[in-house]
Amino acid sequence: MSMSSGRLTPPESPPGASAFPNLTIVADHPAQQAPAAVRLTDVSKVYGQGRGALLALDKVSLSVAPGEFVCLIGASGCGKSTLLSLVAGLDLPTSGQLDTAGQKVTLMFQEPALFPWLTAAKNVELALHARGVPKAERRTQTLDLLEAVHLGGFGGKRPHELSGGMRQRVAMARALAQDADVLLMDEPFGALDAMTRDLLHDELERICAERTLTVLFVTHNVREAARLGDRVIVLSSRPGRVIGEYPVPRTGPRRIDSAEVAQMAATLTDRLREEMGRHGH
Amino acid sequence: MATDQALHGLDRLELSPLSGQESLLARLGRRTWAGTWPKLLAVALVLGAWELFYLSNYHGDTADHLVAGPVTGVENLWDQLVHGQLVAAIGTTMERGVIGYGLSVLVGAVVGAVVSRVPPLRAAVGSIITGLTTMPSIAWFPFAIILFGLSNSAILFVIILGSAPSIANGLIAGVDYTPPLLLRAGKMMGLRGFALYRYLILPASLPSFVAGMKQGWAFAWRSLMAGELVVQVAGSLSLGVLLAGDQEQLDLTSAISVMIVILIIGVVVDGLFTKADVAIRNRRGLIDAAAGS
Numbered sequence: 037m038s039m040s041s042g043r044l045t046p047p048e049s050p051p052g053a054s055a056f057p058n059l060t061i062v063a064d065h066p067a068q069q070a071p072a073a074v075r076l077t078d079v080s081k082v083y084g085q086g087r088g089a090l091l092a093l094d095k096v097s098l099s100v101a102p103g104e105f106v107c108l109i110g111a112s113g114c115g116k117s118t119l120l121s122l123v124a125g126l127d128l129p130t131s132g133q134l135d136t137a138g139q140k141v142t143l144m145f146q147e148p149a150l151f152p153w154l155t156a157a158k159n160v161e162l163a164l165h166a167r168g169v170p171k172a173e174r175r176t177q178t179l180d181l182l183e184a185v186h187l188g189g190f191g192g193k194r195p196h197e198l199s200g201g202m203r204q205r206v207a208m209a210r211a212l213a214q215d216a217d218v219l220l221m222d223e224p225f226g227a228l229d230a231m232t233r234d235l236l237h238d239e240l241e242r243i244c245a246e247r248t249l250t251v252l253f254v255t256h257n258v259r260e261a262a263r264l265g266d267r268v269i270v271l272s273s274r275p276g277r278v279i280g281e282y283p284v285p286r287t288g289p290r291r292i293d294s295a296e297v298a299q300m301a302a303t304l305t306d307r308l309r310e311e312m313g314r315h316g317h
Numbered sequence: 318m319a320t321d322q323a324l325h326g327l328d329r330l331e332l333s334p335l336s337g338q339e340s341l342l343a344r345l346g347r348r349t350w351a352g353t354w355p356k357l358l359a360v361a362l363v364l365g366a367w368e369l370f371y372l373s374n375y376h377g378d379t380a381d382h383l384v385a386g387p388v389t390g391v392e393n394l395w396d397q398l399v400h401g402q403l404v405a406a407i408g409t410t411m412e413r414g415v416i417g418y419g420l421s422v423l424v425g426a427v428v429g430a431v432v433s434r435v436p437p438l439r440a441a442v443g444s445i446i447t448g449l450t451t452m453p454s455i456a457w458f459p460f461a462i463i464l465f466g467l468s469n470s471a472i473l474f475v476i477i478l479g480s481a482p483s484i485a486n487g488l489i490a491g492v493d494y495t496p497p498l499l500l501r502a503g504k505m506m507g508l509r510g511f512a513l514y515r516y517l518i519l520p521a522s523l524p525s526f527v528a529g530m531k532q533g534w535a536f537a538w539r540s541l542m543a544g545e546l547v548v549q550v551a552g553s554l555s556l557g558v559l560l561a562g563d564q565e566q567l568d569l570t571s572a573i574s575v576m577i578v579i580l581i582i583g584v585v586v587d588g589l590f591t592k593a594d595v596a597i598r599n600r601r602g603l604i605d606a607a608a609g610s
Binding site: 124142143149150152154163166167187190194195196197199201202210214231232235238242 | 320321323324325327328331332498499501502504505506507508512516517520521523600601602603
């Protein structure tokens with residue numbers, strides 16, 4: 037779905053940024069004018085009112101370039117999920133500007149959230165149907181999408197007949213079916229075992245490379261963040277604030293056990309521990 | 318690519334069945350037996366209790382042939398089915414049951430659907446519906462008879478009042494308990510308005526709706542039996558009329574025969590709902606494969 041950008045778009049945001057996301061040369065622009073697929077400017081979110089009010093996000097500013105893979109990491113209570121809900125348009129910020137440049141955004145959850153009464157294929161097909169894809173094209177598109185997540189032969193299975201990793205891949209196919217430009221992922225592999233997760237990292241990397249997706253990926257696993265992200269953003273807890281940004285140098289294909297990933301993970305862990313220690317007094 | 322192969326291998330490992338050795342026929346036989354023996358035992362217990370009651374010679378009634386043993390009783394039931402008016406009576410009663418219950422499902426579904434989607438109605442009408450489910454349906458008969466006379470309409474009216482609230486409640490509960498995560502997923506897909514209802518909320522509330530329909534059937538059947546005893550429509554032959562006739566003639570054996578029929582119809586229809594419920598939960602993976610039969 038797309039954001040109601042009329043209400044939330046700041047006037048200085050570049051018009052038509054989404055039309056040619058691949059033509060952007062980021063280095064040539066000053067930082068505040070660089071076209072972004074997602075841009076948050078001083079976004080705050082307060083839950084409740086009066087004394088019981090909880091400040092979940094405190095003036096968070098960040099931007100994600102088109103095609104970029106950004107990981108958000110933080111301890112419990114850093115408002116990671118809140119932030120994704122806001123970008124997804126499921127909730128409105130209390131203050132600040134949020135701009136998705138009129139692009140289609142979709143959200144994947146930690147649980148696959150498949151409809152249990154539909155088969156894997158019908159789950160994907162419903163997303164196509166909701167998007168208005170004509171009936172005649174839905175079948176072949178569904179098969180293609182299932183093939184894209186290596187589940188070609190499993191379209192007739194119901195979610196409960198599939199393993200956790202397979203369900204999450206069906207959810208990924210369903211997200212792709214929505215033909216979104218921006219994919220938000222809320223700890224999508226958090227409930228999976230390490231081996232399955234490793235394989236799904238490869239899958240996700242390949243899928244993103246094939247489709248120029250912009251990804252905002254929330255996790256509390258530092259290695260996962262270092263493995264996947266082009267950039268890792270560290271959030272503080274209660275309230276959520278951006279307290280660090282770490283570009284991940286692209287030196288070639290990465291694995292979860294690569295030395296560079298381990299090194300980056302150590303840096304991130306140190307930063308997180310420092311932040312957690314702040315709450316220890 | 319190595320990743321693809323590893324992924325396919327993992328998929329296969331995770332999906333391999335726990336046991337596939339048993340032949341289809343053997344499994345079918347085992348399941349049928351597992352489903353049948355408790356019922357046979359129940360019938361045997363009832364017949365045994367009946368025989369004991371007969372042998373106890375309560376008040377010396379056996380001598381007066383007021384109470385017959387199970388053998389005579391079953392013979393009487395067979396005789397009534399083949400030669401008597403029992404089949405015609407079952408026909409009349411079932412016709413009322415089907416029409417009354419059908420209308421209840423219609424009314425319950427429409428009211429439930431509207432009430433669950435309109436918040437102001439939800440609070441007000443919701444509590445009226447809950448109140449109605451606690452009202453014993455037989456208490457409606459004076460009202461219905463004054464309004465409709467001794468007619469079919471009076472019986473149908475009471476069936477609907479007894480059964481529709483349960484059905485509406487089942488649907489409302491189902492809508493209320495639609496998992497919020499699925500709602501979020503549906504909204505991300507762009508489902509809204511009628512499509513959200515048609516493709517997400519209604520299917521999600523189906524198990525609860527069927528549970529409501531099952532309870533609604535139990536209420537409808539009770540209301541119908543009460544109705545046929547209280548409202549004897551002139552010229553129509555129903556199970557209620559037969560039962561009331563047996564009471565007049567102190568024919569305990571015939572009364573037991575009619576009661577057996579009433580019991581069997583109730584149990585069979587209830588069994589159909591249970592089957593539907595199990596099938597739905599099975600499709601959704603809500604039944605533990607290791608624990609289920």
